Amino acid sequence: xxxELVETKMTARDPNDGLAVLEKQSTTAEAFGIPLAVxxxxxxxxxxxxxxxxxxxxxxxxxxxxxxxxxxxxLSELAEIGVLQVHFSGGEPTARKxxxxxxxxxxDVGLYTNLxxxxxxxxxxxxxxxxxxxxxxxxxxxxxSEAASADRVAGYRAAHQKKIQAAKWTxxxxxxxxxxxVMHRQNLHQLxxxxxxxxxxxADRLEVANVQYYGWALKNRAALxxxxxxxxxxxxxxxxxxxxxxxxxxxxxxIPDYYALRPKKCMGGWGRQFFNISPAxxxxxxxxxxxxxxxxxxxxxxxxxxxxxxxxxEAFNRYRGTGWMPEPCRSCEFxxxxxxxxxxxxxxxxxxxxxxxxACTLSPLHQQIFKQAEQEAASGSNRFLYRNFxxxxxxxSDDGA
Amino acid sequence: MAGPRHISVSEASRPMLPRHTKLKFDETRxxxxxxxxxxxxxPDEIAVxxxxxxxxxxxxxxxxxxxxxxxxxxRADISADVVAMLQDLADKGFLTExxxxxx
Numbered sequence: 001x002x003x004e005l006v007e008t009k010m011t012a013r014d015p016n017d018g019l020a021v022l023e024k025q026s027t028t029a030e031a032f033g034i035p036l037a038v039x040x041x042x043x044x045x046x047x048x049x050x051x052x053x054x055x056x057x058x059x060x061x062x063x064x065x066x067x068x069x070x071x072x073x074x075l076s077e078l079a080e081i082g083v084l085q086v087h088f089s090g091g092e093p094t095a096r097k098x099x100x101x102x103x104x105x106x107x108d109v110g111l112y113t114n115l116x117x118x119x120x121x122x123x124x125x126x127x128x129x130x131x132x133x134x135x136x137x138x139x140x141x142x143x144x145s146e147a148a149s150a151d152r153v154a155g156y157r158a159a160h161q162k163k164i165q166a167a168k169w170t171x172x173x174x175x176x177x178x179x180x181x182v183m184h185r186q187n188l189h190q191l192x193x194x195x196x197x198x199x200x201x202x203a204d205r206l207e208v209a210n211v212q213y214y215g216w217a218l219k220n221r222a223a224l225x226x227x228x229x230x231x232x233x234x235x236x237x238x239x240x241x242x243x244x245x246x247x248x249x250x251x252x253x254x255i256p257d258y259y260a261l262r263p264k265k266c267m268g269g270w271g272r273q274f275f276n277i278s279p280a281x282x283x284x285x286x287x288x289x290x291x292x293x294x295x296x297x298x299x300x301x302x303x304x305x306x307x308x309x310x311x312x313x314e315a316f317n318r319y320r321g322t323g324w325m326p327e328p329c330r331s332c333e334f335x336x337x338x339x340x341x342x343x344x345x346x347x348x349x350x351x352x353x354x355x356x357x358x359a360c361t362l363s364p365l366h367q368q369i370f371k372q373a374e375q376e377a378a379s380g381s382n383r384f385l386y387r388n389f390x391x392x393x394x395x396x397s398d399d400g401a
Numbered sequence: 402m403a404g405p406r407h408i409s410v411s412e413a414s415r416p417m418l419p420r421h422t423k424l425k426f427d428e429t430r431x432x433x434x435x436x437x438x439x440x441x442x443x444p445d446e447i448a449v450x451x452x453x454x455x456x457x458x459x460x461x462x463x464x465x466x467x468x469x470x471x472x473x474x475x476r477a478d479i480s481a482d483v484v485a486m487l488q489d490l491a492d493k494g495f496l497t498e499x500x501x502x503x504x
Contacts, residue, residue, distance in 0.1 A: 084434060
């Protein structure tokens with residue numbers, strides 16, 4: 001008899017892509033199975049305006065969103081092809097009036113459901129209805145531990161207080177809770193308090209997720225980029241807390257890859273173990289992929305099945321495996337470790353998604369970009385560009401806090 | 402209130418999977434899986450057999466008796482293995498105990 005449980009490694013470090021395949025540790029880069037978990041972005045509508053939002057700068061309008069019937073069909077199809085978990089996200093997924101219905105349908109077809117939410121629209125009754133419909137886990141994002149500064153980041157009055165209340169209801173209703181704390185230069189000093197807040201809320205997990213710089217966050221990089229000293233201190237705080245809170249709180253930690261030596265294994269490799277479905281029904285290799293112009297993404301509204309799109313579509317095959325790689329990736333010993341980093345970041349910073357991710361020290365552009373980020377961290381303005389459907393709104397004054 | 406978050410497994414325990422942890426046969430991959438927040442675990446056959454018996458009613462002692470009889474193995478060995486396996490799951494937050502008032 002063995003007490004062994006094979007735990008699939010959590011390879012991805014981005015808060016939205018903590019996904020894995022059972023066909024783990026494949027030796028060939030080309031191997032890919034049906035993902036175990038899929039991110040369903042139900043809407044891009046959101047009452048918050050966080051300047052680091054991971055949604056694309058070009059947001060899907062409400063009129064383009066999949067209908068309830070279309071989402072139900074998608075959920076059934078996902079279950080049929082072997083997806084086990086679905087993360088309902090957005091935008092703000094609770095802005096969809098049919099969320100309870102969608103969770104119920106997902107449960108009915110055997111999917112394990114997770115809600116990734118800002119929580120400001122949740123009531124106790126709504127959480128209870130979601131739990132009744134079979135919801136398995138709730139993840140609530142926090143902008144900090146201090147109400148005034150957190151509300152400023154969210155661009156939403158009393159957001160923090162509402163989140164705290166929703167988190168308490170979540171635990172009262174016996175749903176497991178993950179606190180997702182998005183960290184940047186202007187709130188990293190709150191980290192010890194945020195860790196305590198997660199403990200006080202009786203959370204199971206805390207994600208200390210440094211902002212990743214694409215889309216909205218890239219536009220706000222000067223206002224958000226931490227200093228190297230801040231980051232070193234953060235790492236110490238996380239390590240100390242992990243030791244102290246063993247068995248009480250699990251802490252996942254994501255550093256901004258500008259300060260790493262090697263790029264992150266973004267999405268576990270393009271088209272290898274992750275896809276998400278956008279509000280309008282596009283099947284995407286990552287939630288930022290639409291920022292790469294020139295790639296055509298197939299829709300669940302097309303005549304193709306989701307499995308066909310995953311296995312055969314041009315966009316998924318374009319950067320799958322290692323065959324597409326230029327130097328210095330092509331001959332790099334880490335090419336099957338990080339799969340060349342992030343395509344969206346390569347596109348955003350170099351103009352070509354097929355280039356080496358500049359987060360890698362082996363990229364010819366790394367030094368220049370790292371230096372620029374360091375300068376921004378040291379002297380950047382704290383003023384935010386808020387996320388909205390109008391292409392962003394600049395914060396009124398420069399001394400915001 | 403919920404059952405205790407962190408349990409110490411003994412023969413007297415009456416363990417069960419918490420509501421957010423599901424044991425399921427994955428028809429696509431033909432393996433049993435445990436689904437938990439942000440995690441998918443692949444338990445081995447014996448673990449699956451034990452977990453299927455963890456219904457919050459049976460005690461660990463009862464489960465060990467059944468397995469010892471079924472596999473004609475020394476009871477003490479089975480007990481040590483089962484308790485260790487369940488404790489490991491409990492430490493990861495994937496196992497709880499029936500509440501006091503469960504009939």
